[in-house]
Structures are given as C-alpha cells and as structure tokens.
Amino acid sequence: MVFARDRNNIQEGASNYELTVRIIKAQNIHGTDIVSKPDCYVCLQLPTSLADRKRTRTVWDNANPVWDETFHFRIHSQVKNVLELSVYDEDVGTGDDYLFTVSYDLGNVPLDENVVENFTLNKEFQEELQVEFNLVIIPESQKKVTTNGVLVCPEMVALQVEVHKERKGAFKKKTELALSVRGSFEDSHRILLQSDSDHELNLHETAVFHFPRDFGTEMTATLCRVYSSFDVTFTNETENDSSNQTTVPLSLISPMENYINVQIPAIEVKPLDMQIRLNECPEKLDVRLGFDLCDKEKIFLQKRQRVVAHTLKKVLQLEEDLVGEEIPVVAVMATGGGARAMACLYSHLCGLQNMGLLDCVTYIASASGSTWTTCKLFEDPNWSQNKLSEAINNAKKHVTKNKISTFSVDRLKYYRKELQQTAKDGQKPSFTDLWGLMLESMFNNGKNETRLSDQQAALDNGQNPLPIYLAINVKQNTISTLDFKEWCEFTPYEVGLLKYGASIRTEDFGSEFYMGRLMKKHPEPRTCFLQGLWGNVFSLNLVDTWYLTTQLDTFWDTWVKDRIKDIDKEDIRVRRESAHTKTRLFTPAGVFSRIWKGVLTNRPIDGEQHNFLRGLYLHKDYHQLPQFTTWKDSNLDNFPNKLTPLADNLCLVDAGYFINASFPPLLRQERKVDVIISFDYTLDTPLLSLEQTCNYCTTQGIGFPKISLSEEERKTHKECYVFNDEDNHNCPTVLHFPLVNDTFKKFKEPGVLRSPEEMSDGNVDVTGAFSPYFLTNFTYSERDFDRLMKLTQYNLSNNTELILDALHTAVERRKARNISHKMHQTQAQKKT
Incomplete structure (x- = not known):
C-alpha cells in the first residue's frame, strides 16, 4: 500500500x-x-x-x-x-x-x-x-x-433533531428532553419542552450531533421531570423512567432530504413528536494529514534561500552564486535553562550577527527558557536586520530588575482576571497559565497582546529565520515520561504532532476539533501562555525528577x-x-x-489543551509507515488504544523533561538541515543533552553524528565541539557550544590578553554550586549579566573558523549531491 x-x-x-x-x-x-x-x-x-x-x-x-x-x-x-x-x-x-x-x-x-x-x-x-x-x-x-497512513478519518455526518416546544402550561410539571449520541462531538443536549411565555414566537428547537457515519452508534431520547428549588432549575436532579426512553439506531438511517418522525412516550398524556435527519458533512479537513512541510513553510524557504545564498557567497568568498539544491540549510538549536538560556540566546544571536552569519541561518529551534527570547525577538518583523544590542539592553533591563512586583496585590488581581478570561475563551485555566502570566510580568512591559501566528509577518519576505518551538505531549497521570512522550512542534504557521503527521493552523491552537474538523473556534492564546507551557519547570512529576537527577530508571522498571x-x-x-x-x-x-x-506520576499543576486529534483513529497498518516508526519514542506505541488519538486532551509540557534540547524538529528529513549550531545552556552537564540526543537518534534510526568522547574530554570541556559523519553525507554536522569558561579567563577578545586589572572580569562562574545563573534565579546583577554576554559572544567569535569550515563543507557536499543527482537523471533519460 x-x-x-x-x-x-x-x-x-x-x-x-x-x-x-x-x-x-x-x-x-x-x-x-x-x-x-x-x-x-x-x-x-x-x-x-x-x-x-x-x-x-x-x-x-x-x-x-x-x-x-x-x-x-x-x-x-x-x-x-x-x-x-x-x-x-x-x-x-x-x-x-x-x-x-x-x-x-x-x-x-x-x-x-x-x-x-x-x-x-x-x-x-x-x-x-x-x-x-x-x-x-x-x-x-x-x-x-x-x-495519511497513520491516522484515519472516516466520513462524518450531522444528525439534526427538530423538537416542537409546547405552549406555556401544556405540561403539569417542568419537563425536558434529554438527547444523547454516544461517540458524537456534542455527546448530549437537553431541551426544556415548555416555553416560558404564551407569546414566544420560536417554539422549535434544534439539536445537532456530529459523529462518524459508519461506526454503528445510536441516539437515546429520554423525557425527564425537572425539579426546582428557590426558582433555580437543577437539570441534574431529574426523575425519569425507562418507559419514557427511546433508542434510534442511526446506522439504519441514510442521509436524506426528508425528516423522519420519531415518537417518544410522554410522562403525561400524549407522546412527544420530533423529526430527525442525517446531513452529510464537508469532506475537507481542518487538520492537515501529511508528513511533508506545509505550503507556507515551503514558500518561506524559497524566499529565505535567496537571502542565505547571497550571504554565504559573501562570507565564504565564493566565486559563483549558489542556486537551488546547492544552498545548504543552516539551523540554530538552543536548549532550555530559564533566564540563563533566555539571556545567552540573545548574546549568541548577536554574536552571529556581528560575524555576518545570522543571515545564513534558516531555522531557529528553541525549548524552555530559550523560547522566551525568540518570542520576544519575533515581535519585530525586521529584528535580524536591526542591531541586536538594543534587544539585549531591553532584556538586561528586565533580567536585572526587582521581581517583587510580580507578586503584588495588583498583579495577583490581574492574574485572576486573565485566568477568568481564559475560562470564558473555552480553556481550562491551570498553573501553567498562571506561570505564563508571571513570566509576562517579569520580562515584558505590561500586557503582551501578541500571538504566535503574528510572527508570520517576520517571515513574509524570508527576512528572518523560521522559529520552531518544541514541547512534548505526555500522559497526565499513571504513566511516566519515561514510558510516553511525543514531540510537538510550534511554528508561526502550524502546530503539529510529528509522530502522527497531523498539524493544525497556529491560529486554531486551543480550539476544539473533532474528526479533523474545526468544531468550536476559541481565541488563539497569547504568547505568554505558550511561554508558560514551553518553559514550565514546575510540571515535573517525581519520576521525571528522579530520572533527570540520576539517569537511572531501574526503580521504576x-x-x-x-x-x-x-x-x-x-x-x-x-x-x-x-x-x-x-x-x-x-x-x-x-x-x-x-x-x-500514583505518587510518582501525578502532575498536579499541569494544564490540559484540547486534543486536535480527537475523533481520528489509527490506521490498521500504522506501524508499517516509516514516518511513524522513525518518531517512535514510546513504549505505548504498541498499544493503540492508549495513544493520543483516543485521548480527550493533550498534556503538553517542557521538552526538557526528556531531553533538554530542541533537535527533533531540525532532524526531520523534509527540512534537509546540513549544519546545526548547537547552543547548550546547561550548567553542570554541558554535553549531556547532546549524548542523549545521539542515543535517542541511534535507537530510532534518525541521522545524527556519533558522539564519542574520551574521559579527558568529559572532564575538561571545550568552547566548541564539531561532530559529523563522514560516511553519511545526509547526516547534519553539529557544532556544539557548551556554556563553559575556558580561554575567556585570559583573553577578553580572541587573541587579546587581559591586563592584570581585567583578570577579574574573566572569572565567570558557570559551573559552581553558587553560580548566579542557577535555574530558578530570574534576577541577575548588571555585572553578572554583562559578563555572561561577553563570555558567550567570545566563545562564539573565538571559533569562527570552525563555523566557516562547516559551512564550506556543507556547500561542497550539496554541490556533489546535486551533480550526482543530475548524472542519475541523465542516465535515466538515456535508458528511457
């Protein structure tokens, strides 16, 4: 097939x-x-x-x-x-x-x-x-x-039920009609049969149920007496009798223009009449089923190629223009790390800009704290064309300011008001949302009204790299992240679950879907709520904490x-x-x-999001599709009844709970990434996320260079590591920049020694237990902030030649593959 x-x-x-x-x-x-x-x-x-x-x-x-x-x-x-x-x-x-x-x-x-x-x-x-x-x-x-070979969407139909309400006084007691269709999006409707006024004009009420046409469901209709107390009606306190219940097998009804009359035995004298009919639903889906890149991203790549080709010719001093498949794809990968990651990514992007290399980058992937940087930068449609020193100064102002106002009475009132609005917008407020509002207070000037989809303006002409934000979908209770996690990527264009090949428009994230259709539109969440989701360091369960601390899962097993x-x-x-x-x-x-x-796997402060896979089913041969097994990272993949399509909600959390890195979106074959500039902001284990990614990719059969380090290399960390696979040219080259303080202690700039008076400026503590940059510290002194900026930019500029060599190699490989491809095409044409 x-x-x-x-x-x-x-x-x-x-x-x-x-x-x-x-x-x-x-x-x-x-x-x-x-x-x-x-x-x-x-x-x-x-x-x-x-x-x-x-x-x-x-x-x-x-x-x-x-x-x-x-x-x-x-x-x-x-x-x-x-x-x-x-x-x-x-x-x-x-x-x-x-x-x-x-x-x-x-x-x-x-x-x-x-x-x-x-x-x-x-x-x-x-x-x-x-x-x-x-x-x-x-x-x-x-x-x-x-x-798409992994997910199946059968035909959907809509059951329309027309009920005629009686005039006031027709029933001796308040009576309502309870309708339910198992497996439908709506599940149930309740209709009060007695009108409130003798002069009410509209005595007809319509209920609609959407459900899969071929799955053999039925409609149940029951007449119930409704009891009231203090003039308040409690619809859940009803009295009904099985003799007043009617069941209609919907598989026996074909979509038709005419209504079918259904009679329900009444509690009082005469039966209740209602009319039903099935209507076909449009075939077009609002969930995109497919593993290829979306059309908007493809258009962006065409525009960005022109910028990248022009910049590479300049920085590599090439004699000829790069065209088409000769243009390599360069990506930046940033790990999490709270305010430390946020500050360092500003610095690294500024360093790339100063080196003339920022316009060589096509993608910027971020996770956890580094997403706070990309979100802020992309509020400006031309941020990479402007000097980033101003953005760094703005970040410095927020990182160094006192955060006590975050917990003031006025702010708490504001949080409550915003969470109430979240509930009105159709979402279930959670601690994740509160955390997002607190981040907004700490790192923004007032309320930030921007949405992720607004960032499309920064991509219209290919003027900036495409941002990718990473999260993982987990089970909220009873199952550890060790046993179940699924990559979920966010871009200004789409939100997608990679394993299933299913994506929705970013504007529709937070809305309710069923069987691939957008059923109930809710406002797109503000970016602060997404930042709380991507960088929520508080939704770990105890098993995650144990694993991240010890790397041992024997107790769990x-x-x-x-x-x-x-x-x-x-x-x-x-x-x-x-x-x-x-x-x-x-x-x-x-x-x-x-x-x-129960104790170890409970996530008491997680939030839930509407599952846009709801109503879709796994294909009978889903295991045979390479894309699914490529992204297989869960012991539950062999238990289709426990996978996400059959779940009511998503539980999206910080990707750092599995691997504190944002590599997976860049390793998709469709993106064809040649060079990954990896910025690791981990304090104590600056190579751990890289080794974890290597192990993960080896297990899953994903192209990634082998990470092999000697004991000496593990003890003494370098400013930059270069990893590639000479035997597999489709495997990206990874330049890994850990957060270390090596030659910066003696050199204030590459090749420029410090004077005795300047030696103290080189003592930046990024490893000690008393480092000012620990994860839960969101306030730095101005001196600590400035020294962190200088350290990260120095490490980058001190290894310029390694970056240029990797770009040269990527160009040569691209050209060689392009020539080989043309030769094969010529030979095929000759044979034809």
Missing part, C-alpha cells in the same frame, strides 16, 4: 464489519480472596467502536466459570481495532478486584470464520480464558476514508511499572500479518506499587 507524503490520501473500499465475540469460559482462575473462590465476570471494551462497554454476568464462587455469552460490535475495516478483555473478581460491599486484561488485535480474525482463542493467563497455574470470534462484512456500498507480556501462541503468529500488534497480557501491579505509581 502506498501513501502520499505531501497530501491527504483518499482510500476507496473501506468496509464495515460485524464482530461477534463469545465469552466461553475460563479455568483455574486465582482471585484475590484467600478464603473463597473468585466471583468472576468479563468486561469487553473496544474504543474504536461506539458501543458501550459490555460485560458478562458474574459467576459466583467458581474458579472455572462458564459464561457462554455473545456480544456484537460494529467496526471499520481501515481502523486498528484492538479489543480489551478484562477479568474482575466481584466483591460485595467493596470495590471489585481487577485481575488482568488481554489486549487482542482483531486483525488476527479472518473473515467468515469462527476462531477460538485460548489466552494463557498464567502458565504455572494453567489459567486460561477461552473466547470465540467471528467477523463478517456488513452488506452495503463501499465508503471512502481520508488517511522493578517496582512500579506495570507487568505486560506477549502471550501469542504459534497459531496466532502464523495468522498475524506484520502490521498486527501482538496479543498482550496486562497484569496490574499490587497495592503498594499502585500507591507508588
């Missing part, structure tokens, strides 16, 4: 299946009760079907329960369908004991055959669960789905991590195609481990 890389791929021939699951029996089940036999029941959950969670009856006091119960699901042929079978031991008076879950890929079930699986739960005790599966095609016309193992038998392995996931047995941890897990 071939998938398009640069556009949405429309596949024909998607079908619907009727899945029948018969829970037959289990044997030798060991419950948690020592004095009695287990009281077992089985729960069935298939998140990719819109059916409710189903369960068998309980078989009491029996270690070998026999259920012989059958359940039905409607599933989609192009979607990865994984059924979860969970066994519980029921307890009367206390919570039921959860014993285990079997995760089974329904792709193992052939069409029109009965397949009986005996799942081995415990070999030692010969525990087994026996289940029968049957899969048949539902006769109907073929449907089309939109997919040994004592806390859930037990998961492959239980496929040979006959399943023979049947299973390469794209099918393994059958896995999940055994929950003990009470002690569950308590520890």
Whole structure:
C-alpha cells in the first residue's frame, strides 16, 4: 500500500464489519480472596467502536466459570481495532478486584470464520480464558476514508433533531428532553419542552450531533421531570423512567432530504413528536494529514534561500552564486535553562550577527527558557536586520530588575482576571497559565497582546529565520515520561504532532476539533501562555525528577511499572500479518506499587489543551509507515488504544523533561538541515543533552553524528565541539557550544590578553554550586549579566573558523549531491 507524503490520501473500499465475540469460559482462575473462590465476570471494551462497554454476568464462587455469552460490535475495516478483555473478581460491599486484561488485535480474525482463542493467563497455574470470534462484512456500498497512513478519518455526518416546544402550561410539571449520541462531538443536549411565555414566537428547537457515519452508534431520547428549588432549575436532579426512553439506531438511517418522525412516550398524556435527519458533512479537513512541510513553510524557504545564498557567497568568498539544491540549510538549536538560556540566546544571536552569519541561518529551534527570547525577538518583523544590542539592553533591563512586583496585590488581581478570561475563551485555566502570566510580568512591559501566528509577518519576505518551538505531549497521570512522550512542534504557521503527521493552523491552537474538523473556534492564546507551557519547570512529576537527577530508571522498571507480556501462541503468529500488534497480557501491579505509581506520576499543576486529534483513529497498518516508526519514542506505541488519538486532551509540557534540547524538529528529513549550531545552556552537564540526543537518534534510526568522547574530554570541556559523519553525507554536522569558561579567563577578545586589572572580569562562574545563573534565579546583577554576554559572544567569535569550515563543507557536499543527482537523471533519460 502506498501513501502520499505531501497530501491527504483518499482510500476507496473501506468496509464495515460485524464482530461477534463469545465469552466461553475460563479455568483455574486465582482471585484475590484467600478464603473463597473468585466471583468472576468479563468486561469487553473496544474504543474504536461506539458501543458501550459490555460485560458478562458474574459467576459466583467458581474458579472455572462458564459464561457462554455473545456480544456484537460494529467496526471499520481501515481502523486498528484492538479489543480489551478484562477479568474482575466481584466483591460485595467493596470495590471489585481487577485481575488482568488481554489486549487482542482483531486483525488476527479472518473473515467468515469462527476462531477460538485460548489466552494463557498464567502458565504455572494453567489459567486460561477461552473466547470465540467471528467477523463478517456488513452488506452495503463501499465508503471512502481520508488517511495519511497513520491516522484515519472516516466520513462524518450531522444528525439534526427538530423538537416542537409546547405552549406555556401544556405540561403539569417542568419537563425536558434529554438527547444523547454516544461517540458524537456534542455527546448530549437537553431541551426544556415548555416555553416560558404564551407569546414566544420560536417554539422549535434544534439539536445537532456530529459523529462518524459508519461506526454503528445510536441516539437515546429520554423525557425527564425537572425539579426546582428557590426558582433555580437543577437539570441534574431529574426523575425519569425507562418507559419514557427511546433508542434510534442511526446506522439504519441514510442521509436524506426528508425528516423522519420519531415518537417518544410522554410522562403525561400524549407522546412527544420530533423529526430527525442525517446531513452529510464537508469532506475537507481542518487538520492537515501529511508528513511533508506545509505550503507556507515551503514558500518561506524559497524566499529565505535567496537571502542565505547571497550571504554565504559573501562570507565564504565564493566565486559563483549558489542556486537551488546547492544552498545548504543552516539551523540554530538552543536548549532550555530559564533566564540563563533566555539571556545567552540573545548574546549568541548577536554574536552571529556581528560575524555576518545570522543571515545564513534558516531555522531557529528553541525549548524552555530559550523560547522566551525568540518570542520576544519575533515581535519585530525586521529584528535580524536591526542591531541586536538594543534587544539585549531591553532584556538586561528586565533580567536585572526587582521581581517583587510580580507578586503584588495588583498583579495577583490581574492574574485572576486573565485566568477568568481564559475560562470564558473555552480553556481550562491551570498553573501553567498562571506561570505564563508571571513570566509576562517579569520580562515584558505590561500586557503582551501578541500571538504566535503574528510572527508570520517576520517571515513574509524570508527576512528572518523560521522559529520552531518544541514541547512534548505526555500522559497526565499513571504513566511516566519515561514510558510516553511525543514531540510537538510550534511554528508561526502550524502546530503539529510529528509522530502522527497531523498539524493544525497556529491560529486554531486551543480550539476544539473533532474528526479533523474545526468544531468550536476559541481565541488563539497569547504568547505568554505558550511561554508558560514551553518553559514550565514546575510540571515535573517525581519520576521525571528522579530520572533527570540520576539517569537511572531501574526503580521504576522493578517496582512500579506495570507487568505486560506477549502471550501469542504459534497459531496466532502464523495468522498475524506484520502490521498486527501482538496479543498482550496486562497484569496490574499490587497495592503498594499502585500507591507508588500514583505518587510518582501525578502532575498536579499541569494544564490540559484540547486534543486536535480527537475523533481520528489509527490506521490498521500504522506501524508499517516509516514516518511513524522513525518518531517512535514510546513504549505505548504498541498499544493503540492508549495513544493520543483516543485521548480527550493533550498534556503538553517542557521538552526538557526528556531531553533538554530542541533537535527533533531540525532532524526531520523534509527540512534537509546540513549544519546545526548547537547552543547548550546547561550548567553542570554541558554535553549531556547532546549524548542523549545521539542515543535517542541511534535507537530510532534518525541521522545524527556519533558522539564519542574520551574521559579527558568529559572532564575538561571545550568552547566548541564539531561532530559529523563522514560516511553519511545526509547526516547534519553539529557544532556544539557548551556554556563553559575556558580561554575567556585570559583573553577578553580572541587573541587579546587581559591586563592584570581585567583578570577579574574573566572569572565567570558557570559551573559552581553558587553560580548566579542557577535555574530558578530570574534576577541577575548588571555585572553578572554583562559578563555572561561577553563570555558567550567570545566563545562564539573565538571559533569562527570552525563555523566557516562547516559551512564550506556543507556547500561542497550539496554541490556533489546535486551533480550526482543530475548524472542519475541523465542516465535515466538515456535508458528511457
């Protein structure tokens, strides 16, 4: 199967299946009760079907329960369908004991055959669960789905419900109609059936539900009595009767122009009439499915190439102009580090400008504290064409000022007002938002109204590099960052989750999406809120802190991590195609481990963002697409039911919780980066993020130079390291500038020794425990700020030749590849 890389791929021939699951029996089940036999029941959950969670009856006091119960699901042929079978031991008076879950890929079930699986739960005790599966095609016309090979978007329809409200006094008691459609964007509507006035003109009310057309959902309509207290209506305190409930299977209705009449038995005399119909929804998606760069970035690159080519010819003293594929892509990578990273990035960019190299740069990637710099710079559409000394002076004013006003009564009132406005704008206020407002107070003059999308003005003519901001998506609770993290990049054009090949317009970040459509538009957040998200040093959980401090995860793996193992038998392995996931047995941890897990993984002060992948599904062959496995960084990638498309919200946090660097967006093959100038602002371990990136890329098969250092090199850090791969010209050259104080102690400028009176200016403490630049310090003295600026600019200018050599090499490699490519084209044409 071939998938398009640069556009949405429309596949024909998607079908619907009727899945029948018969829970037959289990044997030798060991419950948690020592004095009695287990009281077992089985729960069935298939998140990719819109059916409710189903369960068998309980078989009491029996270690070998026999259920012989059958359940039905409607599933989609192009979607990865994984059924979860969970066994519980029921307890009367206390919570039921959860014993285990079997995760089974329904792709193992052939069409029109009965397949009986005996799942081995415990070999030692010969525990087994026996289940029968049957899969048949539902006769109907073929449907089309939109997919990029990783995500699938089936057709969406809108159910329109028209209800006629009665005149005042028609009902003896207040009555409302409760409508619900499981799996829809809206989920439910409540309509008060009695009008407030005899003269009310509009007695009709309309409810709309958007849902996937082929997933077999139903509409439930219930008439409820509403009780009031002190003239306030409490809609959640209702009395209803199952006889007043009507269920309409929506899979039996085809989109049509005419309404269908539905009658609901009324609490009082006459039934309630309502009309329903299905409307088709536009096929065009607001979520871009594709791994290629967006069109706006491609246009920017064409414009930026002209600036880069002109600058490279000048600084490298080339005789000929660089054109097309001969022009290398140079990127700046900046790590986090709080106010230290913010100040140092200003200095480094100023140094590149002074060296005439800033216009050679196409991308600037930043994470955590360094994002505060790029956000501020890009408020000026022509910032790189102006002297950066003024921007540094402005930063100095904010870094050196007293921050006590950040916590004044007036500021606290302002924070409260802004958080209330955030709630009105459709977002759930969090500590991350409060932190963003505090950063705004510390490093800005008053309220900053800018949005990330406003930065497009700084890219219109290719006059500045393209900024990329990095975050990671994690699970908010129960799962550590060690086990799950997904890169999320922000640019002025798009916000995208790299692994899934899904992006939205930056203007739409924070809005609500469903099935790839923009359903509810909310205002784009101000950049201060994004800065709080990108640089929130407070949303670490204890596991993250342990890992960042010790680099050891043995405690987590040994004592806390859930037990998961492959239980496929040979006959399943023979049947299973390469794209099918393994059958896995999940055994929950003990009470002690569950308590520890809750303590260690809880992120009490994280914020949540609307998940723009909501309503999309993983493709049945998502593992076969190279782009997905390239960005695979999670143990949960083999558990599609736990991945982001099925999550209600995103939990985006500081990328430094995994690797304190912003390399990943620059390593995308589509960006073709040749040289990365890496600025590392870590105090005590200035090479750690580089080594972590190397290990990560080696594991994932991403092109990155090998980082090999001797013990001596680890003890004595240099001002600049050059790493490249001579055997792989597609691998970028990395020039790594750690934050160290080496020759600066003796030289105030390259080649200019300090006088005895100036020696104290060279004593910049960037390693000691009492360094003024520690992470949580946001206020520096003017002297400390100035010395940090001089140190970083000196380290850069002292290694100018290394940078120029790397640029020369990149140009030569580009030219050689271009000549080779033309030769291959010529040979191919001759053969044709």
